[in-house]
Amino acid sequence: MNTKIEIPIRDRIITIETGELATQAGASVVVTCGDTVVLVNATSSHDLRKGIDFFPLLVDYEEKMYAVGRIPGSFTRREGRATENAILTSRLIDRSIRPLFPDGYRYDVQVVAYVLSADQINQPDILGLIGASAALSISEIPFLGPIGAVRMGYINGEYIINPSFVEKENSQLDMIISGSKDAIFMIEAGAKLLPEEDVLKAIDVGYQECQRIADKIKELTDMVGKQKKIGELYAPNQAIKDFILEDSSPKIKELLNIKDIILYKEQSRLIVKEYEDKIKQLDEKHPVRLAYAERPYDLAYVLSNLEKKEMRRIIMQEKRRVDDRALNEIRPISSKVGFLPRTHGSGLFTRGLTQVMSIATLGSASDAQRLDEVESESTKRYLHHYNFPGFSTGEIRPMRAPGRREIGHGALASRAIEVVLPSEEEFPYTIRVVSEVLSSNGSTSMASTCGSTLALMDAGVPLKTMISGIAMGLIKEGEDFAILSDIQGLEDFLGDMDFKVAGSHDGITALQMDIKTKGISLEIIKSALAQAKEGRIHILKKMEEVIDKPRADLSPYAPRIIFMQISPEYIGEVIGPSGKNIKKIIEETGVKIDIEDDGKVHIVTNDSEGGKRAKEWIERITQRVEIGRIYKGKVTKTTSYGAFVEVYPQQEGMVHISQLANRHIATVEEIVNVGDEIDVRVTDIDHIGKIYLTCKGLDEEFNGGGRGGYRRDGGGGYDRDRGRRGDYQDRDRGRDRDRGGGDRPFDRKRY
Secondary structure: OOEEEEEEEOOEEEEEEEOOOOOOOOEEEEEEEOOEEEEEEEEEEEEEOOOOOOOOEEEEEEEOHHHHOOOOOOOOOOOOOOOHHHHHHHHHHHHHHHHHOOOOOOEEEEEEEEEEEOOOOOOHHHHHHHHHHHHHHHOOOOOOOOOEEEEEEEEOOEEEEOOOHHHHHOOOEEEEEEEOOOOEEEEEEEEEEEOHHHHHHHHHHHHHHHHHHHHHHHHHHHHHOOOOOOOOOOOOOHHHHHHHHOOHHHHHHHHHOOOOHHHHHHHHHHHHHHHHHHHHOOOOOOHHHHHHHHOOHHHHHHHHHHHHHHHHHHHHHHOOOOOOOOOOOOOOEEEEEOOOOOOOEEEEEEEOOEEEEEEEEEEOHHHOEEOOOOOOOOEEOEEEEEEOOHHHHOOOOOOOOOOHHHHHHHHHHHHHHHOOOOOOOOOOOEEEEEEEEEEOOOOHHHHHHHHHHHHHHHOOOOOOOOOEEEEEEEEEEOOEEEEEEOOOHHHHHHOOEEEEEEEOOOOEEEEEEEEOOOOEOHHHHHHHHHHHHHHHHHHHHHHHOOOOOOOOOOOOOOOEEEEEEOOHHHHHHHHOHHHHHHHHHHHHHOOEEEEOOOOEEEEEEOOHHHHHHHHHHHHHHHOOOOOOOEEEEEEEEEOOOEEEEEEEOOEEEEEEHHHOOOOOOOOHHHOOOOOOEEEEEEEEEOOOOOEEEEOOOOOHHHOOOOOOOOOOOOOOOOOOOOOOOOOOOOHHHHOOHHHOOOOOOOOOOOO
16 A cells, blocks of 8 residues: 655645555665655564674765666666765764664664655655655664755855755855754754854754654654564663672772873783783673673673763863863864875874874866766866775774775764865865874864865965864753763764864854764754854964965976866867877877866976967867958968968868959969968858958058058159059058057957
8 A cells, every 4th residue: 555645845746655665675765856866775683682782873875877867877887885975874864863863773774775765856865765754663673763864055145945956056155954853863964154153044944844754754653653662672681780890989980090092002902901800700600791702702701881971071070071172172273284205285183192294185077077967967176085094093904995984084074174265267276185094182173164164275275265174072861961071082082963063253164063962952053153163263263374365376296287278169170180189289289188078178297388389279269260360371372363261270261363462463383382471361251161361451551461561762762573553551550440549559469
């Protein structure tokens, strides 16, 4: 039986249907808005996963290229590794739903979303998030939802709910927010330097819409929802718990008094090993030893919970942090730029024990990344890549392709910075920044934002303003809460929130909020934004002490790019048959040339003279002759009836024999030969583009050396060998009458 609900939003309707597709999945829904259709399935295993200390949730958002009527551009012509957009959407869904499962739930849960149809108007990612909530809510999986989700835009002072692709391009804000009837769970946003008040208002408006959508999904759940099956929930063995509680309190307090993170980690390992050794010394039949043999991971779990409880007590009761900082205090900051000699730009940002090195590289338009996604087929000229090696936390980990976390952190830093980048017309480079995490103790994504700003300014990229970022934390006990500025790793791991805010002195450019509790209120978000602004500005001032504006010059190792705009109709002529023309330009000038479909031309070179020659060459190819104008051209062919003269590359006109001289001549060769350069005036261009030229009426100022051309002799006439006697043409005849006459000389270029 097919069941459907409708959710009106603005002038559109989102429908959620279930009962027809994928009936063997735990639950399946089809979410539609306009012609955009997303299929979402939720399935759970029936067996408890043992030996793990986390909830095994897997979210896969898949973009099918058939959704937009395209065949994938990969070699195999099928979808392969998920696109960056698909990975980021998977993370959005995961971060929204993960807090809404019972504590100790250790059954595998998978949510799979397929984009089946995309109309390029309604954005499918938000439909996938709504579909995940609906599928989990009607399934037997113990999901503590439902939640609603919306995208918020901000155009001309008006908040737009679920903007279209076109509206999104014109919006000052791109925010996705998810929440239940009672609380907000996830926020992801990019903004064009919006003040905190506007961002907070958008959250408020969006959350109200989330509540309405959650109510609608609850209606669907009441109609077709299955009975929830919670199953066995993980809890540590009570015997192990009691054994550790006997004498652990002093050890945990001593551990949390260690300020050095390296010593802290070492002491933490020693405490675990101490209890392991104690348990192994017990009688083989002792309940604790038996429990440990069956579930050894209980030991670390119990110790971690005790550590979490003590850390939260210190913050809430003593109003201090384990490293003795005040709640709003930032760790010591140091910055450095230009320390790598051959890179185009480099920046090193250190905050406490978090250290990120960012490297900026400038390239040509052809270096831009081509995107093969359902949203649009376009290119990306700003690339931000984030790497997190094992040594940054003192661990051993294989070096592999970037995972979802690395993709997400790089995308957040990219979003924070890209709104202050210059336009392509202002700075026609493809820009790549690589952020290498060298040491991690909290908020490496915001450190990479700061380090990348330094690297870009060191590279001479004319940023509109400097950007910094800060990560905020939360400890919440009942109705009481404490906001923490610049959280370190322990506060992130054991706290309730990771709230990252990036921006300038004047406004926000990126925002990301994840929580581990069952939602937070608008009041907490407001407090966090206000405290984050203070920290962000403090960090900016520290960065400005090292570099406060972009370098005036690019690195000598960076390419120089000359930007041109030509009419798209001339692209074929610049390239030439089989690339003949463009190859010749490149060969003779030593440049690299990129031409885009809209006529943008980028000439890339380290030789300014070669770049100038290439630019002039392209200008000659793309210029068109005008009737009445005078040009210097080269004779390419002579016939019995006239001479053919190339005035611009591939633009050739004919001078009839009667137009070569002011007298009768028997042959063309009396006046010109192939290879001569002569001045000609355009008399006509017919309907098929044929160009007609004349040499009559031009004096020696515009005639550069053809045999028999007009040359003034000493007596004011023409000698018999050079032409008919009589008054010579006054020089002012060479003036550009088509531009208004007068005494202004004709502005001509000689090639």
